[in-house]
Amino acid sequence: MAYGLKVTTSNAVLQLDSEKSERYGHIKSSGTATSWTITNGDLFFVKLPQPSSGTAKLYYLHNTSGNTYVVRQFGSGTTAQNISYVLFGTQLSTSLPNNPDTYGLQVKNADNEVTLDSRKFISNANFETTAYIQPNTLIGYGASNYDSGGNPSDALITTNFSKYIHFNWSLLGSTTATYRGIESSNNYLVNGSYYTGLYYRDSKRLGGGTNAPEWNFYFPNNSELIIGGTFNS
Secondary structure: OOOOOEEEOOOOOEEEEOOOOOEEEEEEEEEEEOOEEOOOOOEEEEEOOOOOOOEEEEEEEEEEEOOEEEEEEOOOOOOEOOEEEEEEEEEEHHHOOOOOOOOOOEEEOOOOOEEEEHHHOOOOEEEEEEEEEOOOOOEOEOOOOOEOOEOHHHHEEEOOOOOEEEOOOOEEOOOOOEEEEEEEEEEEEEOOEEEEEEEEEEEEEEEOOOOOOEEEEEOEOOOOEEEEEEEEO
16 A cells, blocks of 8 residues: 555554454443344353352343344243343444544545544453354253253353353244253252253253153254453453
């Protein structure tokens, strides 16, 4: 380029080019809420509460309309749960929320259009990935299921309740016999053992009618599970 600003790392990775309209990854919103607008490309993370001792609760994501989502607890009807969350996505820096500051770095292209405005990055909150679970690694027993094929430890995501878990993949089927989500467990007794932590749950119940046996099928995670946390720079 003959003019403008271009920033690269020592190994030639491009960080900034004033002739490009770059999108920047950042925390779009965080805190606690009962509903969210999640658009294509967003990563939605939740920090699920630890239940009282001896119990386990299953949480799942539900699409109410359009891009609006809520987190529900299995067995609690349509009540939207108040959940700690981080919504991570990418946006043009010029489309980020306004900031009244009058100082910072503003980069323009040859047409005098702003391609980067540092004043838009108004939060010192950051998000880092601390673990990544590959697809087909966990079996969806949750914390409350056990049979001869496995046990809840095969479904353990983490025992750290301060972690945020990527939750876009969660859903509840058209019937309560099909569900996928995270089960939060605290000293929950299953087949003589106690389980505490966050567990992957994905199962389908078939049968159980008149003179018919009931079958439970447990499925591995077909999506990656990203585990992370927030910190301040």
